[in-house]
Amino acid sequence: MLRSIEPLVAGLARQHEAKAEEWWPSAELPRAYLPEDAGRLAEMQRRSKGIPPAVRACLALNIVTEEGLPLFHQALTNMLPAASAFLSWAHRWTAEEDRHGHVMRDYASLTGIVDEIALDRMQFAFLRNGWDDGWDGDPFRVFVYTSLQERATQIAHQQTAAIAGQYEPVLGGFLKTVARDEARHYAFYRAVFAGVLDADVDDALESAAAIMPLMAMPGGSMPQYRDLAETASRAGIYTLRHYHDLVQELIRFWAIGNRTPSTDRGRAARDRIMGIPARLTKIADRMEAARTARAFQFEVAFGHEFTL
Ligand SMILES: [Fe+2]
Numbered sequence: 001m002l003r004s005i006e007p008l009v010a011g012l013a014r015q016h017e018a019k020a021e022e023w024w025p026s027a028e029l030p031r032a033y034l035p036e037d038a039g040r041l042a043e044m045q046r047r048s049k050g051i052p053p054a055v056r057a058c059l060a061l062n063i064v065t066e067e068g069l070p071l072f073h074q075a076l077t078n079m080l081p082a083a084s085a086f087l088s089w090a091h092r093w094t095a096e097e098d099r100h101g102h103v104m105r106d107y108a109s110l111t112g113i114v115d116e117i118a119l120d121r122m123q124f125a126f127l128r129n130g131w132d133d134g135w136d137g138d139p140f141r142v143f144v145y146t147s148l149q150e151r152a153t154q155i156a157h158q159q160t161a162a163i164a165g166q167y168e169p170v171l172g173g174f175l176k177t178v179a180r181d182e183a184r185h186y187a188f189y190r191a192v193f194a195g196v197l198d199a200d201v202d203d204a205l206e207s208a209a210a211i212m213p214l215m216a217m218p219g220g221s222m223p224q225y226r227d228l229a230e231t232a233s234r235a236g237i238y239t240l241r242h243y244h245d246l247v248q249e250l251i252r253f254w255a256i257g258n259r260t261p262s263t264d265r266g267r268a269a270r271d272r273i274m275g276i277p278a279r280l281t282k283i284a285d286r287m288e289a290a291r292t293a294r295a296f297q298f299e300v301a302f303g304h305e306f307t308l
């Protein structure tokens with residue numbers, strides 16, 4: 001089946017390459033060894049001091065997630081056919097994703113806005129623990145998961161850019177560039193999955209129904225992941241409402257409601273997917289109603305306590 005949609009994938013990859021931005025992490029930042037960059041560097045360091053601890057914690061979460069790339073590269077290439085347009089895409093994608101962790105890490109080094117040793121420890125633990133992708137050997141799930149995940153990371157980078165950019169514009173600037181990469185990845189993966197739905201609607205709907213109810217962001221094995229994710233939610237960087245909106249957007253883009261599976265299991269999967277947005281709204285309403293301010297503290301944000 002994947003071989004049958006290979007021409008579609010090759011075409012989407014060509015479209016992607018035509019739209020892709022050529023940008024380099026090292027060119028986004030002042031270089032500490034260049035005398036002509038010294039003023040920019042000092043200004044960036046000065047302004048970054050104002051970035052609040054909650055935003056620093058979210059940035060650390062985003063860095064460690066991006067730096068999980070070896071896990072994601074392996075998961076993706078394991079699932080895709082050898083010597084194919086899929087694999088060629090996976091390499092292009094990896095090269096682009098590698099820029100994300102790179103630029104954010106370098107920024108952290110130049111500014112010292114996070115505790116770098118704590119960050120190293122988190123990254124080591126995350127990579128060391130591995131990642132259970134939840135795809136269960138099903139390649140269709142890969143394209144559902146990646147569609148959701150790319151859009152989720154786009155939102156997280158965009159929101160961090162909007163908040164952090166008020167304090168320090170260099171950070172806000174390159175996070176927007178990163179978010180645009182994620183937006184193009186999202187466009188690619190969701191178009192691939194639309195092709196999967198066209199080719200094998202019953203199985204595709206079942207795969208989507210397995211992932212969409214609540215996509216688990218990678219990172220669950222990271223130390224303090226729950227509190228970091230809760231911080232991102234309370235800071236408005238990535239919330240369940242965002243997830244609701246992106247699920248709804250994909251239901252519309254994939255025209256799930258208009259798909260006509262030929263089996264009961266396909267129809268059941270379609271109906272399950274159609275019920276997800278209402279269920280997410282209910283959960284978010286309940287969570288927000290029960291929420292009271294609480295204190296957070298992260299070693300990676302220098303142990304400064306903050307309340308959200
Ligand atoms: Fe990324």
Ligand SMILES: [Fe+2]
Binds near residue numbers: 153182185
């Ligand atoms: Fe991406």
